[in-house]
Amino acid sequence: MEAQVPPWDSAGADRAVAVLKAVADPSRYRLLWALRRQELPVSTLAELLGAHVAATSQHLAKLRTAGLVSSRREGTRIYYRVAGAHVEALLEGAVLAAGATGAGSGTAAARTETAAVAQEQHAPARTAARRVRRPVTE
Template identity: 45%
Template sequence: MHADKPICGRSPDSQFVELAVEVFSMLADATRVRIILALREGERSVTQLAETVDKSPAAVSQHLAKLRLSRMVTTRQDGTRIFYRLADEHASRLVSDAIFQAEHTLGGTPRHHHDQDAGS
């Protein structure tokens, strides 16, 4: 009935296109992508994330501040410690899809397609 109407602003002239570009630019940094991947396993402190992504806590804090401003991560305070977690599943999905797309650039059948075949 409404098949010709855009869903969730996904038409080329949508007001959300510019915001989507900002989301992509936020994820156009390897450290931030690694942080998103690490947070898929659950909330982490800055120190834990710094160890996981092999960066200094100060550098990780700066990246987390940007991710927090973009509302991709949220925080929980426990005493003097702050824990970070993904705000929702969308950033995780975007990162996964970007990695899947990257696998396609290597040629052949990407690993994620093998995983799908194994489940069939």
């Protein structure tokens, strides 16, 4: 018995590629990782990245266009969250794919957890260092 191969869906493939392109940037991946468990304002997300709010907003706009995040406004603040369970599945799939192709020991889950903890522990230090080096403009 032969396996059934579904017909090529050009529009579906284009949508999938757009999602992969949106997540392909390390800053956008980190944003999704931070938002996977909680809703956060742009200012907090910018701090986590060590980037300006404007740059962070541009990354979030690309993620929103790809259907990966949604937002709500509360006064002057805009809060972002992942758009659904499909985002968590996408992040998990990327981790599994990286574990299957990368070198190292341990399970993919263990490597992911170690990497996540390391990123979260070192993010504030990198943020402070970047702020010191930026020129002051008035």
